[in-house]
Amino acid sequence: MLVHFLTGVVAYPGRCNGQHANSKAFAVLDASGTIHSWGEWSSGGTGAAPTGSGFISIASNSGAFAALDSAGAISAWGSPNSGGSNAPTGSGFVSIASTDSAFAALHASGTISAWGSSSSGAPTGSGFVSIASAVYA
Numbered sequence: 001m002l003v004h005f006l007t008g009v010v011a012y013p014g015r016c017n018g019q020h021a022n023s024k025a026f027a028v029l030d031a032s033g034t035i036h037s038w039g040e041w042s043s044g045g046t047g048a049a050p051t052g053s054g055f056i057s058i059a060s061n062s063g064a065f066a067a068l069d070s071a072g073a074i075s076a077w078g079s080p081n082s083g084g085s086n087a088p089t090g091s092g093f094v095s096i097a098s099t100d101s102a103f104a105a106l107h108a109s110g111t112i113s114a115w116g117s118s119s120s121g122a123p124t125g126s127g128f129v130s131i132a133s134a135v136y137a
Contacts, residue, residue, distance in 0.1 A: 044078030059096040083116025097133040
């Protein structure tokens with residue numbers, strides 16, 4: 001189900017496109033790539049989202065969000081225990097996936113970086129072409 005509730009902003013409630021709703025906050029992108037969030041601040045809600053425009057996607061888990069910008073840089077916010085901090089730095093990332101309390105990002109080089117409560121166990125090496133989300137790692 002696709003819900004339009006703010007002019008120029010689209011949200012996907014519940015699990016959609018391999019992502020699941022944050023348990024205490026919402027985040028959406030508008031047409032300029034600006035992130036709007038609301039709900040509990042500690043889970044990435046009101047006042048916690050990164051500022052600026054140029055973001056192209058958002059991933060969520062039970063307590064945090066991670067967003068990818070047009071240069072392939074990642075911004076994460078929300079609960080540090082769920083990956084709301086310590087996102088990989090640099091640019092060139094092409095997608096972000098999530099579990100219940102962690103994130104993983106695929107870089108254009110074919111490497112994968114993971115962070116959050118289940119960040120250990122990310123594969124080493126390169127040559128990866130896709131990454132998918134699951135509720136539990």
